[in-house]
Amino acid sequence: MSDPMWGRNTNGGTERVDVLAVGDPVAERTLDALGAEQFDVTVEPRHDEALERLEREGFDCVLSGTNLGGTALADVFAGVRERTETTPFVVVTDGAWAEIEPIEDEVSEIIVRGGMPAGRETACITNRLRQAVRASRRLEACERALDQRTNRLDEFATVVSHDLRNPLNVARSTVELLDGDQEQLDRLDRSLRRMNAIIENGITFARQRDTVDGTAPADLETFATDLWADRETEHATLTTDAGGPIVADPDRLRELLGQLLDNAIEHGDPPVTVTVGTFEDGFYVADTGPGVPDRAHERAFEPGVSTAQGTGLGLAIVREIARAHGWTVSLADSESDGTRIEVTGVEFY
Structure with a gap:
């Protein structure tokens, strides 16, 4: 059975694959054999010219040796990734592990000539190239x-x-x-x-995204005070104990703080005091309410979970915004027996 991600051309044969060979990764006879196996191989001995051609034309796969005329393999790999994040990068080596080690976990395939059976070099390289390109195409289809x-x-x-x-x-x-x-x-x-x-x-x-668009210095006390002024707080009081500004996406930090303030007002027993403060590794929002039951601690940040008549999405939104920044959000007991939401991994400006 043919692989559905391995295309077919109009005359019924296997789809040809464009390969950019950097340096001199394989012998001439192997290049000829690859051509017979539906691979169009373009050889560029100089890595800078290869990178220019990759950016200009695009290829299905990059095949590189480790002998690159004094240029580090890691530099070539970095150049490829600057131009394309998904094109497979396959390395053929006789055992130059010192060159490969810095990028060993990032390249698509590593082909070691000494590990191939005699007379099977073409078959091994062909199979590994096809595997790398198929995996790349599956990933692109999933994306x-x-x-x-x-x-x-x-x-x-x-x-x-x-x-x-x-x-x-x-x-x-x-x-x-x-x-x-x-x-x-x-x-x-x-x-x-x-x-x-x-x-x-x-x-x-x-509409939460996995990453932030940009960061800037953000003063927690100013943000919290402005957000508090827009809320119904007749039976609630805000206090702040925040240090210097943090590095964050201002719009998404405002959304995160707003959700935490709403959560504290909604779940607290009037009159509730809400505190926004910082500590060594991050910041927190605490309240003087009844706290979160122990049985609900593990699921507090899951969508749809609420201990009051809330939407059950507030803390889930907080978690997604924190993840987008590379932060970690957790639940703790406040000093006044209420709830304390802590955000850690934060960079201070």
């Missing part, structure tokens, strides 16, 4: 599929945002105009507010 799913998810989030938020706003406005049982109207208003919060947090969670 394309992931991009498509991400785009569909974003489109769905946009539809939810527009098609549900507008009727909710109408319903909330109508509640304000109604006369009747005030207790029931207040209950309905709380339900509508909760639905709106679920939509908002659901969209925010769906």
Whole structure:
């Protein structure tokens, strides 16, 4: 059975693969044999010219030896990765491990001539090249599929945002105009507010990215104070004990802090005191509420988990933003028996 990721050309043969050979990785007779096995091999003895050609033309695979005229193999590999992150990089060697060791875990394949059976060099190199290219194409196909799913998810989030938020706003406005049982109207208003919060947090969670766009110095005390001013805090008080600024994506840090402040206000017993502070390896948000039950500690950051009438997405959003920065978020008990969320691995400016 043929591999579905190993294409076929129009005349029924195996799809040809363009290989860029850097230096002199294989003998002339092997190059001829590779041609007969559907490999188009372009040889560039000079690594700088090879890199220029790779950037200009693109290839399915880069094949390199370890004898590169005084140029380090690691430098050639770095040059290839500057131009392409996915093209397989295959090394053929007679045992120059000192050259290979710095990049041993990063290259796609390492072919050792001494480990090949006599007369089987062409077959071994052919098979290893095909394996490397097939793996690369599978990875590219998976990435394309992931991009498509991400785009569909974003489109769905946009539809939810527009098609549900507008009727909710109408319903909330109508509640304000109604006369009747005030207790029931207040209950309905709380339900509508909760639905709106679920939509908002659901969209925010769906659109979280794995990396940050850029970082800058960010003052936690200033951010926390500004965010606090936008919240209903009649029965809550904010205190700060923050040191110097941290290095973060300002927009995503604002989202993270906002979620933590909302969580503290929502779960705390009025009057609740919320503290934003720093310590040696990061920062924290603590409250004077009842704390998180021990049974819920391990699952506190999972989507949908809430110990109150929240959306169950706030701490999940916090975790994703922390991961994007390379930080770690964890749950601890505060000094006042409430909840303390700690973010570690933070760089201070």
